[in-house]
Amino acid sequence: MDFRNFSLHISQTKVNRFVDELAAGKFMATVCKKCGKKYYPPKADCSNCMESDMEWRQMGGRGTLETFTKIYVPPDHFAVRPPLMPFSTIQFEPCPIGLLEVEDGLKIMGWIPKMDVKKIKVGMKMKASPQLLPDGKITIVLEPI
Amino acid sequence: MRKVAVVGIGHGKFGVRSDASLRELAFEAVKACLDDAGISLKEVDSMVTGIAGDEFAFGLQPSAQVHDYIGFYPKPNFRVEGACATGSIALITGYMNVASGLADLVLVIGVEKMTEVPTSIATEIMGKAGDAIWEYPFGTTFPGYYAMIANAHMAEYGTTEDQLAMVSVKNHYYGSLNPYAQMQKEITLEKALTSYTVAYPLKLYDCSLITDGAAAVLIASEERAKAISKKPIWIVGAGIATDTLRLGDRKSLTSILSAKEAAKIAYKMAGVGPANIDVATVHDCFTIAEIIAYEDLGFCEKGEGGKLIQAKETYVGGRIPVNVDGGLKSKGHPIGATGVSMAIEITKQLRGEAGERQVKNAETGLAHNVGGTGQVTAVHIFRRG
Numbered sequence: 001m002d003f004r005n006f007s008l009h010i011s012q013t014k015v016n017r018f019v020d021e022l023a024a025g026k027f028m029a030t031v032c033k034k035c036g037k038k039y040y041p042p043k044a045d046c047s048n049c050m051e052s053d054m055e056w057r058q059m060g061g062r063g064t065l066e067t068f069t070k071i072y073v074p075p076d077h078f079a080v081r082p083p084l085m086p087f088s089t090i091q092f093e094p095c096p097i098g099l100l101e102v103e104d105g106l107k108i109m110g111w112i113p114k115m116d117v118k119k120i121k122v123g124m125k126m127k128a129s130p131q132l133l134p135d136g137k138i139t140i141v142l143e144p145i
Numbered sequence: 146m147r148k149v150a151v152v153g154i155g156h157g158k159f160g161v162r163s164d165a166s167l168r169e170l171a172f173e174a175v176k177a178c179l180d181d182a183g184i185s186l187k188e189v190d191s192m193v194t195g196i197a198g199d200e201f202a203f204g205l206q207p208s209a210q211v212h213d214y215i216g217f218y219p220k221p222n223f224r225v226e227g228a229c230a231t232g233s234i235a236l237i238t239g240y241m242n243v244a245s246g247l248a249d250l251v252l253v254i255g256v257e258k259m260t261e262v263p264t265s266i267a268t269e270i271m272g273k274a275g276d277a278i279w280e281y282p283f284g285t286t287f288p289g290y291y292a293m294i295a296n297a298h299m300a301e302y303g304t305t306e307d308q309l310a311m312v313s314v315k316n317h318y319y320g321s322l323n324p325y326a327q328m329q330k331e332i333t334l335e336k337a338l339t340s341y342t343v344a345y346p347l348k349l350y351d352c353s354l355i356t357d358g359a360a361a362v363l364i365a366s367e368e369r370a371k372a373i374s375k376k377p378i379w380i381v382g383a384g385i386a387t388d389t390l391r392l393g394d395r396k397s398l399t400s401i402l403s404a405k406e407a408a409k410i411a412y413k414m415a416g417v418g419p420a421n422i423d424v425a426t427v428h429d430c431f432t433i434a435e436i437i438a439y440e441d442l443g444f445c446e447k448g449e450g451g452k453l454i455q456a457k458e459t460y461v462g463g464r465i466p467v468n469v470d471g472g473l474k475s476k477g478h479p480i481g482a483t484g485v486s487m488a489i490e491i492t493k494q495l496r497g498e499a500g501e502r503q504v505k506n507a508e509t510g511l512a513h514n515v516g517g518t519g520q521v522t523a524v525h526i527f528r529r530g
Contacts, residue, residue, distance in 0.1 A: 006282060007277075007278045007279075007282055008281065008282050009277060009278075009281075010277070010278055013278075041278075041279045041391075066297065066393075066398065067293040067294070067296045067297040067300075067398055068293065068296055069289050069292035069293045069296060069344045069345050069346075070342075070344065070345040071284055071285070071286050071288065071289040071292070071343075071344045072341070072342050072343055072344060072345070073264075073268060073286065073288065073343045073344070074265070074268070074284055074286065075265065075268045075269035075272045075281075075284065075285075075286050076263070076265035076266045076268065076269040077269055077281075077284075078284045079265045094284070095284075096345070097283045097284065097285070097289070099293065099392065099393050105396075107393035107394070108393075109279065109280060109283050109393055110283070111283060117345050121300070122296060122297060122300035122301075123300065139282065139283075
């Protein structure tokens with residue numbers, strides 16, 4: 001799968017396998033074979049020991065919500081265009097996002113589509129899952145356990 | 146290293162400057178700065194230009210637009226960039242030029258023209274100052290990053306939305322007294338609290354502004370400084386430090402590691418601590434950022450930043466007056482110019498030229514300028530002669 005289906009802008013990277021695994025329902029981290037340091041998001045190179053001999057390892061998606069927000073004023077890329085039809089309006093309801101701390105202190109960012117932002121609390125137990133979108137893109141969602 | 150002093154300051158009007166281009170804004174600040182110092186541009190050895198966004202400037206090497214327009218060639222011009230900390234990185238680069246002996250007199254310019262693009266595009270450009278691969282796909286924006294920092298701080302320390310709004314009320318009050326500010330108007334706590342949400346829990350009045358503007362300072366070696374200025378303001382501490390690109394790679398979201406490290410370097414170099422600072426400008430890109438700055442700089446204990454503003458200790462007359470020029474919140478935040486504007490405010494305060502906003506008998510001042518969500522921070526400490 002083209003990495004851009006996840007990243008939106010960038011398709012050329014050494015960790016392209018990440019999106020293929022994501023599309024297959026798995027979160028993959030990379031682990032340095034020399035020093036054992038684990039990376040999510042995955043890195044092709046270890047900044048701990050400067051080696052590039054990495055292996056892929058699946059990680060669990062369950063964890064604790066470190067923080068969250070709901071962005072009401074989106075960047076242009078995500079902006080909804082006003083309708084051209086006179087007297088018509090669009091009600092824009094953005095989706096909250098969060099940062100979930102999973103194993104070994106690694107943190108997964110994801111959308112929180114099923115919750116009212118006022119009910120989201122730091123420290124909640126949540127689960128991250130890959131999600132294929134109707135336009136063929138791949139992303140990550142978080143939901144309470 | 147040689148001693149270095151600020152000997153000239155020039156501040157353009159911040160705001161939606163639809164009357165002027167990037168290069169014209171820079172000219173205004175440079176002209177005011179040279180006039181303040183009583184120096185002609187011919188006497189200047191080199192310049193440093195801080196401009197954060199090529200996307201905002203519609204071209205590569207926007208610094209060449211500036212040195213060409215002000216007629217500064219063929220002398221050296223160093224262009225630097227560090228998102229919102231660009232202006233302070235320009236200052237530290239100028240400082241290194243003079244301290245090393247490479248130059249005696251350096252012009253430091255910060256300038257940004259942000260309103261030529263629509264707000265949604267500006268929001269996108271700024272959003273990509275985070276991790277464009279791993280964060281931006283989730284629609285992240287600058288208010289979004291700081292909203293996540295705010296939620297973490299509120300959950301851990303009980304910081305309240307009221308306390309965030311109190312920062313805004315203070316900075317708008319001082320902005321109303323600053324003729325160079327974008328929003329010269331006071332606001333009430335209620336107005337701040339009832340403004341629309343930009344990124345939960347941050348509301349419109351928790352956010353700094355999208356601004357056009359320029360600021361310039363002239364810095365000099367000891368010998369030149371004493372010849373040029375009756376009131377040279379010495380740069381006695383300069384620290385710069387960094388942190389991870391992605392928020393998710395940080396151990397803590399409730400403080401900014403690069404700010405703590407940069408402050409440590411600057412305090413050590415100046416031989417002072419937080420208790421010795423009489424006046425400070427800190428990076429209030431969002432109200433939560435000012436509260437965290439109080440803590441990172443040691444103006445209060447960790448987690449006590451909300452209480453510090455609630456007790457009005459950061460007003461003139463309080464324990465440590467902060468952002469009494471209106472801060473980024475009210476003065477505006479043309480990202481490349483902000484750090485230079487901070488140096489100007491501290492210089493004015495230490496010269497005793499801040500008028501109604503003057504902190505009585507200020508001798509030592511500090512400027513704290515955060516790039517992005519803290520990927521880089523620069524801290525400078527200034528002292529009067």
